[in-house]
Amino acid sequence: MTGERPIGEDDLQAFVDGRLPSARFEAIKLYLADQPALAEQVSREIEQRDALRARLAFKAQEPVPSRLRVANILASRRRSSIFRPAAIAAAVAWLAIGGVLGGFGGVWWASRSRGQDEIADAAGSAIAAHRIYVSERLHPVEVPADQEAHLVQWLSRRVGKPLFAPNLNAQGYRLIGGRLLPAGNEPAALFMYEDAGGGRLTLYARSDGGEERTAFRFETQEGVSAFSWIEKGLSYVVSARVDRAQLLPIAETIYKQFEATSDPAKSRS
């Protein structure tokens, strides 16, 4: 027949997907009848397509968790925008995307931002410091908690931003002191806490010029969990050898205490 389109890989794919108009479908069937090897491949691809659908079908049949109900998401957006475990993954995206997300067309494909680098770097440094100092029995801190006022004043001056040691008594941790650390060429502050069982938690803070504010970011390295975030030009990282669910409320508490201290009138909408 003159003028008939030659068979293409797009035809074969549409054949596998059952998306061909019937005339074309019949043409492909005839074509494959003459090509047993190719026909065998196509039939394998159809089988595998079906197998994948069957394997994944259960997930779409599960009851939808209530946290994914749109009404609940709308309600929690009104309450608070930052403190849910799911915000952690979103934080990554917010950082990478910045403020430029438009409609379709490539703007989502954003490169890693400076803020993301900073927060990842701060988290890495903080976890390293956590590992080194929490295992220290004789000198875990440079300045002990009985000199808290001096400690806070000293670290604030060196870091260049007002700091304080959050009160974590309600979470079962008491301050045991703090120390100054190098962060590249800049200073960083480390507060250390201990619970009744001797479990230690550290809060790392350093000045970071880039991002004004980020949501929480979670990571875990060999059993040490860390939440990090940037707020008003300071990077914070809280680290402990606990799981994410245990650490999140502590990170929230620290965040809220800093927020309340720095600007009590301002509330997060």
Place this chain on the structure above:
Amino acid sequence: MDEIASLLEPQIPALRRYAWALLRDDEGADDLVQDTLERAIGRWSQRRDGDLRAWLFAIQRNLFLNGLRQRRSRGAHVGDEALNDLPAPGTSPENHASLHDILVGLDALPEEQRSILLLVGVEDLSYEQAAKVLDVPIGTVMSRLSRARARLRDFMDNGRSAVLRRVK
């Protein structure tokens, strides 16, 4: 608000399935879906009148990729050993083995190929919708789909070593 819910909620089962297929982790997948829904709600006014389904899948895939980049940048290895313990929903042992294999095969593919197989083959997106989600021309969708299926077939027939040898 009710309009948002009535448009979004029918899409959630498919978004959960795509998220789970990418992540293989129940909690992580639902975190990703939740982030997707939040993003969609937050950007609802910027949504074009076009295809809601393609828009949602595009948001979800981009959130997934951003998370993946972040894990890579931290040097964490996300291997496929985790898949070895995956229980399949099938009941008979033979069923279990074959269904298990298809996911291992899927996992042997690069993300672009996994996504195209999932979006077209499982989520029934049209080729036009898949092109929007992946932000590529439709010709690229077709050739990528063709390569993905060939590679999956090759993996299922010949195992991992054959696929790895042919990586270009």
